[in-house]
Amino acid sequence: DIQLTQSPSFLSASVGDRVTITCRASQGISSYLAWSQQKPGKAPKVLIYAASTLQSGVPSRFSGSGSGTEFTLTISSLQPEDFATYYCQQLNSYPYTFGQGTKLEIK
Amino acid sequence: EVQLVESGGGLIQPGGSLRLSCAVSGFTVNNNYMSWVRQAPGKGLEWVSVIFSGGSTYHADSVKGRFTISRDTSKNTLYLQMNSLRAEDTAVYYCAREYLTGSSRYFDYWGQGTLVTVSS
DSSP states (O other), rough: OOEEEOOOOOEEEOOTTTTTEEESSSSOTTTTTEEEEOOOOOOOEEEEETTEEEEETOTTTEEEEETEEEEEESSSOOOGOOOSSSEEEEEEESOOOEOOOOOEEOO | OOOEEEEEOOOEETTTOEEEEEEESSSSSGGSEEEEEOTTTTOEEEEEEEEHHHHHHHHETTTTTTTEEEEEEETEEEEEESSOGGGGGEEEEEEEEOOOOOTTTEEEEEOOEEEEEEEE
């Protein structure tokens, strides 16, 4: 199975900050990586797919990059509604796997 | 409007069985790859099972031999039959559609989740 390692696991930041979350895959997954946001009690919501494609309706302050084994999610200017948990997910091969999550908290 | 509505969760004793349902509106289950994903309380996401548009299935090793994913075309509903349940199966279970576009894929629609608690 392909392991995904996200870092950091916790991130404390302020409104307006620029933040970056990293996801490393245990083997190459081309660009088959998605980033999702999850708020408490809610289902995940996809933000980025194919490593760098912004899902329709998602604000442009979210961006993704990378391919192969190293990927990043960047939020250019944090807004109050962005404080949530973020997951990367590989869709290169089954079983699909998720990173352990990054909880983004208000400083 | 697309909707995925899970049901069937609840409290079940270890060793018991439960069947989860995911009623879909807005697209045809038969024509899509559909998955179940679970999340233990306070933990991360774990992919569980998939049924492909052609009908074949694939399960995570953690549930292989105990869980079975299926669908009912006439009801446009996805199912997860869970047998020999263990405490570690306690989680919120989500159904999700895998959207395939060109050379990429992602889960674009999710249900609201149904909680399964395995405890004596």
